[in-house]
Amino acid sequence: xxxxxxxxxxxxxxxxxxxxxxxxxxxIHDVDLHSARGFAxxxxxxxxxxxxxxxxxxxxxxxxxxxxxxxxxxxTLNLKSLARAGGGKHAGxxxxxxxxxxxxxxxxxxxxxxxxxxxxxxxxxxxxxHERIYVSAGRRGWSVIIRPDDLLxxxxxxxxxxxxxxxxx
Numbered sequence: 001x002x003x004x005x006x007x008x009x010x011x012x013x014x015x016x017x018x019x020x021x022x023x024x025x026x027x028i029h030d031v032d033l034h035s036a037r038g039f040a041x042x043x044x045x046x047x048x049x050x051x052x053x054x055x056x057x058x059x060x061x062x063x064x065x066x067x068x069x070x071x072x073x074x075x076t077l078n079l080k081s082l083a084r085a086g087g088g089k090h091a092g093x094x095x096x097x098x099x100x101x102x103x104x105x106x107x108x109x110x111x112x113x114x115x116x117x118x119x120x121x122x123x124x125x126x127x128x129x130h131e132r133i134y135v136s137a138g139r140r141g142w143s144v145i146i147r148p149d150d151l152l153x154x155x156x157x158x159x160x161x162x163x164x165x166x167x168x169x
Contacts, residue, residue, distance in 0.1 A: 011138030
């Protein structure tokens with residue numbers, strides 16, 4: 001269930017969206033800090049929405065360059081595909097502490113928007129089929145509901161085939 005927001009606690013992501021004039025909604029929900037499923041899947045369940053529409057923000061390195069990978073909650077990041085999308089040969093996940101340092105956000109609340117330093121952003125191409133997606137608003141339990149194209153506009157990002165989707169059947 002969504003809670004009311006105290007705008008005095010706006011995150012850099014929300015400030016950036018406001019300054020850019022990009023329309024969004026905010027969902028504030030409870031968080032299970034000990035969920036074995038991860039923050040994004042837990043958020044989808046708590047909000048009662050399809051995990052395909054909730055995207056997690058992952059920090060990685062492509063040939064030493066910090067990049068942002070945004071993939072659906074129920075998928076895994078394909079590092080080979082990310083390296084290819086980034087024009088590199090090797091990609092690896094960034095250490096959690098390093099990710100927190102370079103983004104300015106806490107793990108479980110890392111937003112692709114309003115990071116301390118701008119990084120290239122790759123949004124899994126599966127987002128194209130959704131009118132709106134959920135991404136972290138920069139705080140655990142806060143999700144921005146935004147059009148995928150607007151997310152790319154504010155981050156300077158691009159669509160890429162970077163997620164391994166579970167087989168459905």
